Amino acid sequence: MEPLPFFKTPLTLTVEEITRYIRQMMESDEVLRDVRVLGEVSNLSMPKSGHIYFTLKDHAAQLRCVIWRSQAVRIRFALQDGMAVEAHGAISVYERDGQYQLYVFTLQPVGEGLLYQEFLRLKAMLEAEGLFDEARKRPLPAFPQKIGIISSPTGAALQDMLNTLRTRYPIAEVILAPSAVQGAEAPAELVRALRCLNGLPDLDVILLARGGGSLEDLWAFNDELVVRAVASSRVPVISGVGHETDFTLVDFAADFRAPTPTGAAVAATPDRKDLLLNLLDARMDLLGAYTTRVSTARERLSNLQQRLLRASPVRRIQDSHQALDQLSARALRAAGQRIKWEHSRLTATSERLSALNPANVLQRGYAILNLPDGSLLKSVAQAPAGQDFQVQLSDGRFSARAVESPLSTPQKD
Known part of the structure; x- marks a missing residue:
């Protein structure tokens, strides 16, 4: 409800309207919106709702007070009747009862304000x-x-x-x-x-x-x-x-x-529980790192052993032995092939020589004539009448003499 305008003549208002007007007047007052009140607690009531209701009084007057549950939980001392307190809050009107009261924000025993x-x-x-x-x-x-x-x-x-x-x-x-x-x-x-x-x-x-x-x-x-x-x-x-x-x-x-x-x-x-968990995690991490490190080291060692084996004199000697064995095998195969080839060539030559052997020719009915000086009688002109010569056949030789001058065989054109 907006503040009522000022009228020279009285207004007729309902109880609700006048009560609300009074509440608005109190809530707009700078003093009443933020006030501290000293007094003695009486009529203290603490229902299950958590709100606190009591009256502040002195030798001449009293003031109803309320502390809502959200502020009541912050009170750090046991509130009781007869206690002198300093209440900080705001004055307003509870419209249903037409009762003005102090809505308390904070409450402390008298003396704590100075502290x-x-x-x-x-x-x-x-x-x-x-x-x-x-x-x-x-x-x-x-x-x-x-x-x-x-x-x-x-x-x-x-x-x-x-x-x-x-x-x-x-x-x-x-x-x-x-x-x-x-x-x-x-x-x-x-x-x-x-x-x-x-x-x-x-x-x-x-x-x-x-x-x-x-x-x-x-x-x-x-x-x-x-x-x-x-x-x-x-x-x-x-x-x-x-x-x-x-x-x-x-x-x-x-x-x-x-x-x-x-x-x-x-x-x-x-917390030792956290430390134990961290220790277990560290142990697993360490075990994993150790396993990885060992595996890597083993692999590296194996590679180094292979490299060392390839570079070592023993390996070279073994390689040389293997190469020598291969060369020996190749040499033996080559020698065998050469022997076979030479044997084939010798056989062929032997066959050719056998074919050209005069003894073989003599066996076919031919004869070899030799002059007394051992030279071959190759032409009839070398055997005039009375010329001695040797006749060699396949099974021996004998002496012969030309009895007449040889006749020359006419040459074919």
Whole structure:
């Protein structure tokens, strides 16, 4: 509904219209849209819906209040009747009952408002000095051998951290520097514990932790001396103060901020289950690499052996022996072929000589005539009458003489 225009004469409105108009007027007021109210809690009601209803009152007046469930889960203290609180919220009207009330955004016990202002002042001062710079934060050790813990020796936070460390990384040695974590004596004890652990030469990491609480309960971890001691620590510091939504100045100065004490123990150590899985993976990778390396080496060795065998004198001698055997076989085959060829040629020559042998001719009825000087009688002119000569037949020889002058045989044309 739009704001009603100003009229000189009264308007007649329904209850709904006037109530809505009043609500719009309240919600448009800058003061009522963002107001902090001090008072004492009464008529507290916490139904199963998760919303919180109560009344704030003082000696002269009272104000109905409501906290919706989404804001109620952020309250870190036990709200009860009679408690003095500071409520931050906005004033509006619940139209059904025509009741104006405070819709609360945040709620804290009286006194925490001043503490929060001091928190902001210290944070701005230390941040300006560079104590919270990311560049000065150190990496956490991957496999710490000695872990220091600063916490209350009787608190549940310590037991949670010890149980977590035993489960995740039981080989680490844990050194406890007990300290108060709440109250006036806590800051000095926290500083003393930090100095004590920093005096150990082989400490790897420090866990500074406690359980949750109100801003006042956690105030020791906002103390300036404690924050400076954390920032100047030689050993990396993990803060695990309160719950995930709780922030202290120590969280900004520490090398790592964990949401809870258990989270701090988790951040400080590897999980042995993961380490075993990584070890198994590494073993399989190593086995695979070893198998591949051996296979490659064997193949290379085999190649080298083959090359060495081909280049060695033994192989050359063996090759020479083989070549000699081949040459010998070839020579024997060639000699055999030559012998066969020569035998064939000799046979042919022998046959030709046999055909030309005079003795063979004599066996066919021919004779050989020789003069007394042994020369052949080749012509009748060499045998005049009275000429002696020898006649050789196939089975012997005898002497003969020409008795008359030979007659020459006429030559054929």
